[in-house]
Amino acid sequence: MVNGVLDTFIDESSDREQRNIFCVAAVLANEFIYKPLEEKWTERLNADGIDYFRASDCRSVHGAFEHLRKKCGSLEAAKKVADAVWFDLESLLLTSPWLGFSTGVIIPEYKAVWEASLEARRCYAKDPTVAAYHQTMYEVTRTVRKKAKGFQVMFVVDDSTYSDKIRDAFKGMKINHPTIGSSAKGCIPLNDKDTPALQMADLFASITKDLFLQAIKQGGKYMELGKWHNHIDRIGKLNAEAMLNSLRHTFNSPRFLKGTIARQHVPEPKITKGEKKRIRRALWKNNDPQEDINP
Secondary structure, eight states: OOOOOEEEEEEEEGGGHHOOOOOOOEEEEEEHHHHHHHHHHHHHHTTTTTOOOOHHHHTTTGGGTTHHHHHSHHHHHHHHHHHHHHHHHHHHTTTSOOOHHHHHHHHHHHHHHHHHHHHHHHHSSSHHHHHHHHHHHHHHHHHHHHOOOEEEEEEEEEETTTHHHHHHHHHHHHHHHHHHHEEEEEEEEEEEGGGHHHHHHHHHHHHHHHHHHHHHHHHOOOOOGGGGGTEEEEEEEEEEHHHHHHHHHHHHHHHHTTTTTTOOOOOOOOOHHHHHHHHHHHHHHHHOOOOOOOO
């Protein structure tokens, strides 16, 4: 029996030129939480004449923030106002009950595995978008099944980034995880300029991206979540170890031999059952990674 639908707003962020990290983050809340929060969010933006929020525009004082340059008389003064807006919006999120999820793809490791392994190219696209959205959607849906039994999840994404890649991620998650995927109702695009909850997801994606970058800079396996600790339900990284572990489990699955696992649609020779068994034996030799970087 379906008790209702929980909306999950999902967006992405990366470092410049996507060299180190690609991050997908999700904000999960029911409408009794995010609707009042959207009103407060809009009121705060209106106080400084800002039509909508985007993290990149806020930091660079462009887009909806660009008028602050003229209004404040200088870029330095405009940045102070933009920083204050950022701080206030963070405060709104921190004082509201919602759950956050994030997946960070370690780009250099992802590329290295993809380029070196034919097996990886069977399951991962060259672009990490599908993998990151797939994993984040899976974690959200699994959590809802455990903590909000009977509810389904509706994923809402920014229509400017919505693409076949995200549709493939959603469909692949439902195919590869049929039990958990049965609780995923759909995935729809909305205009982030008109949807404050998507702007919240954008801010959260930028925050978690910075957390990943800081962890990479410090060379540690664990991430310090700081003031976001109570809001983040699951945060994980997709690096070389995690990819190899996932491949090992995939190729060891009876569903792989039956051909019911979603794969990348790339032109390649048909794999025989003998080759499938060889791949499974080879990947079984890899050690399990430490996939979760939450302390």
